[in-house]
Amino acid sequence: MKKLSKRRKSNExxxxxxxxxxxxxxxxxxxxxVKFFEELKEHRKIMGSKCKKCGKVHFPPxxxxxxxxxxxxxxxxxxxxPKGTLExxxxxxxxxxxxxxxxxxxxxxxxxxxxxxGADTYTMHFVNETDVTKMKIGQRVEAVFNDKLIGDFTADIxxxxxxxxxx
Amino acid sequence: MDHFEGINFSEMxxxxxxxxxxxxxxxxxxxxxxxxxxxAICGYHNIxxxxxxxxxxxxxxxxxxxxxTTGIITAFDPVWERPSLAGALGPLALMAGMYSAxxxxxxxxxxxxxxxxxxxxxNNPFAHLQMPxxxxxxxxxxxxxxxxxxxxxxxxxxxxxxxxxxxxEKEAKKxxxxxxxxxxxxxxxxxxxxxxxxxxxxxxxxxxxxxxYKRAGIKNPLRDLDVAEIYxxxxxxxxxxxxxxxxxxxxxxxxxxxxxxxxxxxxxPVNPSGGxxxxxxxxxxxxxxxxEAAIQIMDRGGKRQVPDVEKALAMGFGxxxxxxxxxxxxEPLR
Numbered sequence: 454m455k456k457l458s459k460r461r462k463s464n465e466x467x468x469x470x471x472x473x474x475x476x477x478x479x480x481x482x483x484x485x486x487v488k489f490f491e492e493l494k495e496h497r498k499i500m501g502s503k504c505k506k507c508g509k510v511h512f513p514p515x516x517x518x519x520x521x522x523x524x525x526x527x528x529x530x531x532x533x534x535p536k537g538t539l540e541x542x543x544x545x546x547x548x549x550x551x552x553x554x555x556x557x558x559x560x561x562x563x564x565x566x567x568x569x570x571g572a573d574t575y576t577m578h579f580v581n582e583t584d585v586t587k588m589k590i591g592q593r594v595e596a597v598f599n600d601k602l603i604g605d606f607t608a609d610i611x612x613x614x615x616x617x618x619x620x
Numbered sequence: 621m622d623h624f625e626g627i628n629f630s631e632m633x634x635x636x637x638x639x640x641x642x643x644x645x646x647x648x649x650x651x652x653x654x655x656x657x658x659x660a661i662c663g664y665h666n667i668x669x670x671x672x673x674x675x676x677x678x679x680x681x682x683x684x685x686x687x688x689t690t691g692i693i694t695a696f697d698p699v700w701e702r703p704s705l706a707g708a709l710g711p712l713a714l715m716a717g718m719y720s721a722x723x724x725x726x727x728x729x730x731x732x733x734x735x736x737x738x739x740x741x742x743n744n745p746f747a748h749l750q751m752p753x754x755x756x757x758x759x760x761x762x763x764x765x766x767x768x769x770x771x772x773x774x775x776x777x778x779x780x781x782x783x784x785x786x787x788x789e790k791e792a793k794k795x796x797x798x799x800x801x802x803x804x805x806x807x808x809x810x811x812x813x814x815x816x817x818x819x820x821x822x823x824x825x826x827x828x829x830x831x832x833y834k835r836a837g838i839k840n841p842l843r844d845l846d847v848a849e850i851y852x853x854x855x856x857x858x859x860x861x862x863x864x865x866x867x868x869x870x871x872x873x874x875x876x877x878x879x880x881x882x883x884x885x886x887x888x889p890v891n892p893s894g895g896x897x898x899x900x901x902x903x904x905x906x907x908x909x910x911x912e913a914a915i916q917i918m919d920r921g922g923k924r925q926v927p928d929v930e931k932a933l934a935m936g937f938g939x940x941x942x943x944x945x946x947x948x949x950x951e952p953l954r
Contacts, residue, residue: 480698480699482699486699513699513700513813513815515812515813519812519813519816540718540819541714541715541717541718541721541819542714542717542767543710543713543714543717543766543767543768543769544764544766544767545706545709545710545713545766546763546764546765546766546767547706547709547765547766549687549689549690549706549707550687550689550690551690551693552690552691552693552694552702553698553702553703558706562704564704564705564706564710565714566714566718566815566819574813574815574816575814575815575816575817575819576815577700577701577704577705577814577815578703578704579703579704585767590717590718590721606699606700606703607703
């Protein structure tokens with residue numbers, strides 16, 4: 454059988470240039486997400502947005518309901534509990550450059566899709582488990598908050614824990 | 621694709637020099653995984669609209685020099701999605717797990733897809749991974765890349781290019797006696813935000829294929845199509861996509877494979893070329909599907925030729941879960 458060829462031959466010289474540079478850019482996150490981060494930082498709350506027309510609860514909060522094309526404002530934001538149910542999961546076990554840091558993202562790491570109680574859309578986030586035999590669709594998960602909150606999604610809620618509890 | 625190659629305005633390198641575009645109107649199209657099928661569909665519109673008589677459509681990728689996973693992550697929301705998203709394979713792993721949980725598809729059935737496609741690839745001189753002796757055990761003992769995906773459940777990173785000549789009816793007759801004719805082209809995407817999707821199936825493939833079948837007069841795809849070249853980034857995807865394309869009912873992709881229907885000797889061979897699991901130069905990958913469908917229609921497939929092909933389906937799939945479907949035929953659709 455033909456084997457996968459190695460990406461680089463071991464005796465091949467790799468020419469490497471290293472430098473450090475700042476690449477600042479602005480990203481307008483929108484009014485609803487600003488409200489989310491304010492509530493997270495000041496009151497340790499998780500806020501989604503609820504469509505006035507169909508009642509669909511979006512988390513992360515969205516400014517427009519994709520189903521009815523109705524606009525939502527900060528007045529349509531609702532608090533969600535920090536608990537949810539796992540709908541899908543994986544454990545990433547391969548190296549790649551993280552565009553947010555420029556370095557290799559630490560692996561293995563678990564992440565999943567879950568619905569916060571009361572939300573109708575999936576949330577995608579890290580799950581604090583790398584043993585897939587301990588993970589199952591339908592498990593309950595709970596957000597883990599950092600002691601000091603700074604208004605940054607992954608810094609303030611670094612991951613969700615799998616918890617033993619019936620819904 | 622610029623963000624996969626790490627080169628901005630890559631058409632300046634390829635469109636003018638490598639593809640002979642000097643003093644000609646060069647258009648660059650990049651839509652992620654669907655790049656090749658978007659190219660194919662735009663090529664069709666350029667000819668069908670009467671604007672041009674002949675068009676050269678080129679898709680290519682040189683993944684060894686770039687970082688596709690890194691580039692793909694930058695396509696997603698910087699606040700909510702990028703931190704945990706792991707390029708294409710992470711979400712495809714989530715989809716595979718959710719699909720298998722919903723329908724009881726087994727890892728053995730997924731491994732069988734790789735065995736089918738990589739042994740088909742042994743008949744294709746252009747395929748990257750040709751493995752005539754590959755076994756289910758070999759696939760199932762390979763390293764877990766992102767559960768439930770193992771190394772050999774995943775497409776490779778390839779370097780390659782694909783070019784197709786498009787012509788109107790008058791010009792086509794000067795070029796070949798056996799042209800492949802476009803019967804239908806369809807694009808479907810309904811993406812608003814990643815986490816809105818159900819993830820256990822591919823609704824855009826259902827939407828696009830239903831429209832294409834209607835236009836091409838196909839009532840029963842399994843019976844009316846002679847071959848299909850589909851864009852399966854993982855073994856699990858092929859099982860799910862065959863359902864979405866209407867070759868079988870939802871949840872029956874594993875059964876369809878087990879019954880041998882998608883094998884070379886089956887009623888509807890899927891991916892005689894070896895598919896994406898064998899060869900994946902991303903910007904060319906979906907165009908290769910169209911080229912292979914045309915090769916089958918033109919009876920130029922050599923060892924991978926399916927006998928008597930009159931109608932062929934080609935499919936492109938991309939990162940925001942969108943699908944492009946094309947139907948080709950051996951006679952013009954009147």
